[in-house]
Amino acid sequence: MQGWFFVLILVLTACALFYIGRSRAVTTVGGDATILHSKPGFHGAFVMICGLVPAVLVFLTWLLFSRYLINAYVTAQLGADFANLATIEQQALLRNMRSFADRADLSSLAALEVAAVEHYRGFVATAALLVQVIVAALVVVGSWFAVRAIKQELRARQFVEKTVMAVLIAASGVAILTTIGIVLSLIFESINFFQKVNFLDFLFGTHWSPQSAFEGVGAEATDRNSEVFGAIPVFAGTLLITAIAIIVAAPIGLMSAIYLSDYASPKVRATAKPILEILAGIPTVVYGFFAALTVAPFFRNTGDAIGISVSSESALAAGLVMGIMIIPFVSSLSDDVINSVPQSLRDGSAGLGATKSETIRRVILPAALPGIVSALMLAISRAIGETMIVVMAAGLSANMTVNPLEAVTTVTVQIVTLLVGDQEFDSAKTLAAFALGLVLFCVTLLLNVIALRVIQKYREQYD
Amino acid sequence: MSVEANMAATAAKAPAVNTGKVKMSGNGVNVFYGEKQALFDVDLNIYENQVISLIGPSGCGKSTFLRCLNRMNDTIDVCKVTGNIMLDEQDIYDKNIDVVELRARVGMVFQKPNPFPKSIYENVAYGPRIHGMTRTKDELDELVTSSLRRAGLWEEVKDRLDQPGTGLSGGQQQRLCIARAIATQPEVLLMDEPCSALDPIATAIIEELIDELRANFTIVIVTHSMQQAARVSQKTAFFHLGKLIEEGPTDQIFTNPINKKTQDYITGRIG
Numbered sequence: 001m002q003g004w005f006f007v008l009i010l011v012l013t014a015c016a017l018f019y020i021g022r023s024r025a026v027t028t029v030g031g032d033a034t035i036l037h038s039k040p041g042f043h044g045a046f047v048m049i050c051g052l053v054p055a056v057l058v059f060l061t062w063l064l065f066s067r068y069l070i071n072a073y074v075t076a077q078l079g080a081d082f083a084n085l086a087t088i089e090q091q092a093l094l095r096n097m098r099s100f101a102d103r104a105d106l107s108s109l110a111a112l113e114v115a116a117v118e119h120y121r122g123f124v125a126t127a128a129l130l131v132q133v134i135v136a137a138l139v140v141v142g143s144w145f146a147v148r149a150i151k152q153e154l155r156a157r158q159f160v161e162k163t164v165m166a167v168l169i170a171a172s173g174v175a176i177l178t179t180i181g182i183v184l185s186l187i188f189e190s191i192n193f194f195q196k197v198n199f200l201d202f203l204f205g206t207h208w209s210p211q212s213a214f215e216g217v218g219a220e221a222t223d224r225n226s227e228v229f230g231a232i233p234v235f236a237g238t239l240l241i242t243a244i245a246i247i248v249a250a251p252i253g254l255m256s257a258i259y260l261s262d263y264a265s266p267k268v269r270a271t272a273k274p275i276l277e278i279l280a281g282i283p284t285v286v287y288g289f290f291a292a293l294t295v296a297p298f299f300r301n302t303g304d305a306i307g308i309s310v311s312s313e314s315a316l317a318a319g320l321v322m323g324i325m326i327i328p329f330v331s332s333l334s335d336d337v338i339n340s341v342p343q344s345l346r347d348g349s350a351g352l353g354a355t356k357s358e359t360i361r362r363v364i365l366p367a368a369l370p371g372i373v374s375a376l377m378l379a380i381s382r383a384i385g386e387t388m389i390v391v392m393a394a395g396l397s398a399n400m401t402v403n404p405l406e407a408v409t410t411v412t413v414q415i416v417t418l419l420v421g422d423q424e425f426d427s428a429k430t431l432a433a434f435a436l437g438l439v440l441f442c443v444t445l446l447l448n449v450i451a452l453r454v455i456q457k458y459r460e461q462y463d
Numbered sequence: 464m465s466v467e468a469n470m471a472a473t474a475a476k477a478p479a480v481n482t483g484k485v486k487m488s489g490n491g492v493n494v495f496y497g498e499k500q501a502l503f504d505v506d507l508n509i510y511e512n513q514v515i516s517l518i519g520p521s522g523c524g525k526s527t528f529l530r531c532l533n534r535m536n537d538t539i540d541v542c543k544v545t546g547n548i549m550l551d552e553q554d555i556y557d558k559n560i561d562v563v564e565l566r567a568r569v570g571m572v573f574q575k576p577n578p579f580p581k582s583i584y585e586n587v588a589y590g591p592r593i594h595g596m597t598r599t600k601d602e603l604d605e606l607v608t609s610s611l612r613r614a615g616l617w618e619e620v621k622d623r624l625d626q627p628g629t630g631l632s633g634g635q636q637q638r639l640c641i642a643r644a645i646a647t648q649p650e651v652l653l654m655d656e657p658c659s660a661l662d663p664i665a666t667a668i669i670e671e672l673i674d675e676l677r678a679n680f681t682i683v684i685v686t687h688s689m690q691q692a693a694r695v696s697q698k699t700a701f702f703h704l705g706k707l708i709e710e711g712p713t714d715q716i717f718t719n720p721i722n723k724k725t726q727d728y729i730t731g732r733i734g
Contacts, residue, residue, distance in 0.1 A: 265540075344577035348640070351535060351571035352590040352647055353563045362589065367580045 010056075014048050017143050021047025024150050038157035046156040049163050051143030055135045062131050070123055077119045081112055186441060189434035196428040197229045202435060205230020208398035210418060210429045229432055231439065233400040237315070237408035238384060238440075241394060244319025244404055245326060245383040250376060252323075253330025258360055260331070261338040273335065280328040284388040291321035291393035303405065313395035316404040322389050326379040333378065337371030338364055370455040377451035381444050387412040411440045486511040486651060486681040487532060487569075491546035494527050494536070501527045504546070505707045507700055509651070514673060514682040516692035516713065519702035520733065525685045528702070529653050532683060533569035534562050550651070567594050570649035574656040576636035578628035578643075583620050586628040586639055587611060590647035606646055613679075614642035615672050634665025641672065645680070652676065654684040658691065670695050689729055693717050701725045703733075 025043035033040050097116040106114050207230045296317035303310030341364050349359040395407035418433040487509040494502035502524045517525035536542040547554045587607045597603040611617040616638040658666040673695045700710035709722045720726045727733045
């Protein structure tokens with residue numbers, strides 16, 4: 001409720017400041033707005049920005065850091081009684097303090113906790129009042145200076161434009177900072193992991209069974225742990241399934257793209273393309289049970305019939321369904337790329353007596369290659385990141401095999417199984433998930449870089 | 464017949480204007496784009512080893528007629544052609560005609576240079592490759608070289624045949640397209656405003672080239688520039704609103720036109 005009230009006040013203040021600035025600008029020049037350097041609206045925005053931006057920044061800072069201030073204050077007030085507690089008890093006490101802050105009945109709490117709640121209430125009441133006063137003062141002072149600054153030649157337009165740019169920079173900054181933050185957290189957790197398990201054993205080990213780690217805790221536990229965290233089988237599984245998916249999706253997607261762009265009548269195209277794109281909208285879980293309940297049993301039965309043993313959870317089933325899942329990425333993007341190859345090239349080729357398929361093979365596809373490669377790369381990263389289908393259709397056992405008829409597992413699936421369940425967060429087993437994530441991130445990054453290189457190389461040749 | 468022999472055989476002096484063999488002819492050609500009729504009952508003879516210009520204001524049907532001559536209109540679904548167009552006594556709209564072979568015999572150069580995104584060599588070798596015209600790599604090399612020579616581009620590109628054709632200047636690109644068209648050893652070359660995207664110097668080079676190519680090919684050129692028509696062609700045909708108004712020797716069309724519309728057009732009063 002308080003939040004809504006705050007937003008309401010903010011909006012009202014903004015409107016008021018805008019109106020004040022606007023009318024002040026008009027009165028400054030005696031009602032003739034045409035002689036102002038900037039239009040009155042810019043003056044209004046100028047006052048609004050000067051009044052609100054510093055105040056909002058202060059308020060946000062308070063929201064972010066008040067928690068630490070409160071903890072520090074309460075800790076200091078409680079003194080030795082608090083300091084003597086174990087870390088975990090201190091944390092519990094602070095948690096209790098927060099949850100009981102709004103309640104009248106404190107009878108269930110220990111004396112120390114009651115004291116903490118009272119300090120907390122006292123501090124928050126004072127601090128909140130203080131912050132409100134500061135914010136209000138900032139609004140008043142900021143807008144007062146802004147209103148004073150309004151005159152005929154004030155460059156309010158440039159000021160507003162700069163603010164717009166600052167907002168845009170902040171927005172892209174959020175995206176970049178988030179990326180950096182995620183990568184850093186991956187790296188730090190992975191470093192923790194590699195203190196427990198040798199880096200090379202992890203990267204080049206061929207045995208993956210983290211569930212059996214810590215069976216015999218003892219002197220040689222660390223040595224034994226290294227042996228169960230070999231990531232090669234997991235990455236091999238990812239590679240195998242992704243390869244199968246691409247082998248399925250690349251030709252089918254590309255050929256349907258060629259049909260849609262060069263052979264289909266506009267009417268067929270208008271119907272077929274959306275239908276193909278619906279494939280991309282099917283949740284992967286649905287693909288998952290399609291794979292597990294229809295495709296995998298089909299392969300097993302067929303295998304039985306012709307005397308080949310097929311595991312009921314196989315890389316082939318998962319890869320095949322995953323391939324079907326990424327067909328729309330390949331076909332839809334390639335179709336756009338092929339369509340953007342100029343008609344003049346098609347005419348030129350036809351004018352030399354080439355047939356339609358010769359034209360496509362020798363002129364259109366080479367010209368569209370960079371776009372097709374990037375479509376494929378997008379599809380590959382989609383396939384590498386896919387989890388659900390593999391969980392349901394390919395199993396969890398980390399076999400090191402190139403036989404698509406056996407069960408395999410992938411990096412993403414292993415990350416899920418490592419983190420699901422009741423675990424300590426600092427065991428090698430859970431930290432292994434971060435290491436896997438980091439390596440996966442590096443692999444996808446590498447793929448993207450290679451794809452960009454390929455595209456650039458052919459751009460130079462084909463533009 | 465080898466390339467050289469073919470050249471020698473057709474390199475005879477060009478015949479005088481209204482004589483010579485009829486290479487292609489249109490008889491009662493009507494073209495419809497859906498409901499709309501774009502050409503009305505056009506009769507036109509095209510003589511061997513001559514350049515004929517098709518002139519007229521925009522939308523008069525001259526490009527449509529040109530595109531009928533190698534059935535490029537086939538790629539447009541709603542386009543329908545009636546009447547007949549003969550190439551060496553053979554109706555090119557006959558059911559038994561292989562369009563692929565027809566287009567190899569009647570090559571085309573387009574308004575905007577459209578080299579393929581391939582190397583200069585591959586651009587010229589494209590036609591011979593798809594038609595399987597050469598037996599060995601050496602033969603193909605020779606054909607590419609001679610085509611580039613005849614298009615007057617050889618000296619400029621001989622050291623960079625492996626560079627992309629799209630990297631050439633506009634005029635060079637258009638000559639590359641001409642080289643590409645003549646590499647399939649066509650009998651007739653159709654040119655659809657080949658100089659409209661080029662500067663005056665590149666235009667002059669191409670015009671000179673057209674005059675040289677006349678020795679070996681029959682050339683039909685659509686142009687908006689009457690000076691160009693006067694400079695390069697022996698015969699001129701004037702189209703207006705889908706009808707062929709007048710045709711005849713270029714000199715006569717430009718100095719002494721019979722029809723008033725022709726007179727108005729060449730003096731700049733219509734169009």
